[in-house]
Amino acid sequence: MQMKPLIGRDTQLCMSLSARPGNFGTRFHNRLYELTGLDFVYKSFSTTDLDAAIGGIRALGIRGCAISMPFKEAVIPLLDGLAPTAGAINSVNTIVNDGGVLTGHNTDYGAVVDLAADLDRAMPFVVQGSGGMAKAVAAALSDSGFRDGTIVARNERAGRTLADLYGYRWAAMPEGTVPLLVNVTPLGMTGADAEALAFPAAMIDGCAVAFDVVQYPIETPFLRAAAAAGKRCITGADVATLQAVQQFVLYTGVTPDAAQVADAGAWARAHS
Known part of the structure; x- marks a missing residue:
């Protein structure tokens, strides 16, 4: 395991938005950050103001955001573009922020x-x-x-x-x-x-x-x-693990190995 930097001003934030937030994604991503030594942190949120939440992602430079029910379609007009995986089905479960440009993806697919x-x-x-x-x-x-x-x-x-x-x-x-x-x-x-x-x-x-x-x-x-x-x-855990790995790669540019994914999945399930 690589040494993860202490959280500081250069730490990049990723997040999730859901009507009913859970712990699996948060624990999974944060465990992978530890295993890969990346200066990232992940936090889940809920909201009753989707427009303001997406504006916050753009304004605060939040690197990525997972999108769950009931926001997968409602978020689309608030984005700057869609990757083919999201555009083909008009549904977004992942937002990537590149310097204020927000692109929707769908890793569920x-x-x-x-x-x-x-x-x-x-x-x-x-x-x-x-x-x-x-x-x-x-x-x-x-x-x-x-x-x-x-x-x-x-x-x-x-x-x-x-x-x-x-x-x-x-x-x-x-x-x-x-x-x-x-x-x-x-x-x-x-x-x-x-x-x-x-x-x-x-x-x-x-x-x-x-x-x-x-x-x-x-x-x-x-x-x-x-x-x-x-x-x-x-199971839904099978889907959650595979789609979260794809999100992790989109956010960080790093592909974890199979052992790291297995470790993070087990950790997240044990602590969710």
């Missing part, structure tokens, strides 16, 4: 591409959700070669728009049996929906892979049920 790399592209799938993260998942699956998909969303307009964009179907409610189930809603997340099962039990029993982007808790009711039924599970 890249994380899902990586996680889908060893899955069978011929598998039919259901993605439940139609927000910013759902757009990243649908785009990543489409670009990875998955052609047989259904977008489940109670908001018909948003659901159909997302489905039509990638040649998928839309449904108001999940039903039937498909090999790949992906939850991109708050169902199962800590809070009011903590006990909610994202998919009916029969669908979980009939799937091969259960994928839940919810980060808190890591083991949602959906994933607990899938694991008990012997299904392969992909």
Whole structure:
């Protein structure tokens, strides 16, 4: 481990903005700064004034900012430009500040591409959700070669728009049996929906892979049920780790090695 400089006037700040901030990203990034000896510090925030928050990033020279629900689309008009990963799906989860010029990126997309790399592209799938993260998942699956998909969303307009964009179907409610189930809603997340099962039990029993982007808790009711039924599970922590590594590289220009990533991931999970 390299010696990390003491926090001082040259320390660069990175941050996150979320309606419900958690500790994983903060602990993960700060642990990687320690392991790589970088003069950075990371802090999570919430806000009720997105315009002022983004103005603060620009005015204070904050190097980077992770963007979570519900700001992934609302932040776009406040930025100076979008990288292809964000522009293609009109959703931002990462802002990079280059001398006051703010560019939006989407590292969720890249994380899902990586996680889908060893899955069978011929598998039919259901993605439940139609927000910013759902757009990243649908785009990543489409670009990875998955052609047989259904977008489940109670908001018909948003659901159909997302489905039509990638040649998928839309449904108001999940039903039937498909090999790949992906939850991109708050169902199962800590809070009011903590006990909610994202998919009916029969669908979980009939799937091969259960994928839940919810980060808190890591083991949602959906994933607990899938694991008990012997299904392969992909967790929100898997997504969070991969997308955070890509953010780290965008902010610092440094690529951590596999051992450092594993250390930071374990540290963040143990202390979140």
